[in-house]
Amino acid sequence: MATDVLVLGGGPAALCIAAALAAEGLQVALLAPQDPRAPWPNTYGIWGDEVDALGLGHLLEHRWSDTVSYFGAGDPDPSEEANRPTLHGRDYGLFNREALQQHWLEACGRGGVELLQGLATGCQAVGALSEVVGADGSRWQARLVVDATGHQPLLVRRPDRGPVAGQSAYGVVGRFSAPPVSPDQFVLMDYRCDHLSEAERAEPPTFLYAMDLGGGRFFVEETSLALAPPVPFERLQQRLQRRLAHRGVQVLEVEHEEFCLFPMNLPLPDLQQPVLGFGGAASMVHPASGYMVGALLRRAPAVAAAVAVAMAAPEAPSELLARAGWRALWSPELRSKHALYQFGLGKLMGFSEVQLRQFFASFFSLPGPQWAGFLANTLGVPELLAAMLRLFALSPWGVRAGLLLPPRQP
Template sequence: MAADVLVLGAGPAGLAIASELVPLGLKVVGLAADDPASPWQNTYGIWADELDQLNLSHLLEYRWSNCVSYFGAEPVSLGRDYGLFDREKLQGHWLGRSAGMSWRRGLAAELSHDERGSQVTTRDGDVLTARLVIDTTGHDPVFVRRPVLGPVAAQAAYGIVGTFSADPVPPGQFVLMDYRSDHLSEQERLAPPTFLYAMDLGGGRFFVEETSLALAPPVPIEVLEDRLRRRLAHRGVAVVHVQHEERCLFPMNLPLPDLRQRVMGFGGAASLVHPASGYLVGSLLRRAPGLAAAIATALAGGDRSGAQVAEAAWAALWTPELVRKHGIYQFGLEKLMRFSEQELRQFFSTFFALPEAQWFGFLTNTLSLSELVAAMVRLFALAPADVRWGLMQPKGREVSLLWRAVRG
């Protein structure tokens, strides 16, 4: 075999898993359309404690302690630090750890398997072989298969990095969610709600982004841009200079892939995006080491077939407990997508009134299954009657999603 592992894609997921495989002594080859060192455009946020626990806080470009949300007129202090990655440092961290691998330029076109491994043929006709292929090409992957279980909801956002005629948020502040909608008409408030995600970047620069939590079909980017500019204008803020525009659209409630398939997935291709919060990078950092170790162990058994190596990899990435938690998160998102603006305000006000360990663990997917259930039970008990009724009332796929979560 030409390689132990062939990684398809050079985004965060591809570099994250490659950076854990190479130090284990495996021969890793990457295939990507662009240079793996090409600059990334999107911003990546994370709760700073996640990096502190991994001794990786030096990868942050910005860190805020004054973190708030608005579910009413007054700000709710979150009491946790939040950060934005320095994209160049994060990319360099992973590239440095994977420096022993080789990269090929091209796009994968065909995949075949034999007893020992897999073969990928590129659009240019090049053939690459490996004991295991890992597809990290995003939520619409090249080879990873997943079942179709209904409409896929997407989080959509339109953002601006730039300078403004007045501060969009107070100096030194980070705003996770601002659901205030006094800039909208009464009729517009009946439409799917959106919120402001914003932060002071220092030096007179700010990042402001209008976001839809999730919806199927998604809120159009044009609507989000219009709402953002109207929100700013309502507060007497005008855009002076646009340094960067960000348009984000990614699925939130993708079903899990077929865990029996021969090609492995990681990142969005493996449905690792948090179904309730949209976070991904923290999960990549936490779960890549365990997956890499399981792959190395499986490959060390020279008598294992390619199918057995893939089976061991999938089992390490999606344990029965993680599968059940994923189902619970999907159930929760299905509920939230059907909430009105007022119900969402009440829900999140109750959610962030939970003990920090519970809401933080929920958003980062670091609670055990029993802890996750306990947090949800506590939230239900504390929530206003309208929210409790909304959580109980079946309006869509909630029953089937909950049943799949229980079944695992």
């Protein structure tokens, strides 16, 4: 018997879209190579007002009101000005991974989603249906297949636009000889580089992302913006150790190591293909911030609703159902914004550390609603253009020059 929708994957994107489709009354099955109830390895952050607007603030494990960044003066400088933080005045939260996962699993349970385990290897058309073939020869038929298998999707096709730039990060959750950040503080970006030599400062810049988890536990992560090839984990680990040592901090106990690498400039998929994508498979990572969970939560209901409407036609083939989902996921406005974000990312990839410091200092001097909407991808196209023009006007000449030059190709 064919199901309405077969979702491939077992991570946040797969559970999110499966729950949303089931909430529309569709018959949904989820096929994952591992048990989708297995713990997730990575952490997921989100701004407080974003999660509050979704009514999911209770899923946060930690929430900080003291949110800051350090951009310094552009060079190693021990002066008070260089070490003065930029205050964001906006809450930041860290999801309780287990609670977030359970939220979606419970929604899937209420909607009758069937959890299947198996390794899909391909998909073919069988009349108006789609048939997924497993590594063990198993076959599953559905009116629509949704590929939510991540940034290197199993089925979703994308055009080849050359090398893909990756944002990489190495992090540690643990206990330290001294607090690496102030009590109850979240540090979004610390670009201070007084621990590096002049030659090292000419290398691809990295910054610290860190937070006080309470109870003497902290999370510190050295991060690079998008580059092709990405900064290796070994380099990031060395940078993090140098940064901590320079501030007289030693790692006493490692509870968890985090290795993150995700593409930032993936082209949009082919929106005419008969398989629908969601999450990283559908290039939903924000090209400017690297975040995706907020977008999953905001966009899944509209995609599910569009698919449900299309499925009201009993004979509609997979291709038409997928096309309805793609239109809802990547509307003309969202495609235009994606192009603008990609354009901006190309500029940043060519910036020196000094230019990046100055750029972000200017960016966070924008009015709060502008930079918040920019990072959440909730501004309309005219509002996004207005924010970009205002940022250009606020930036020093060195940044303006970089913005006017042709974007660097990864």
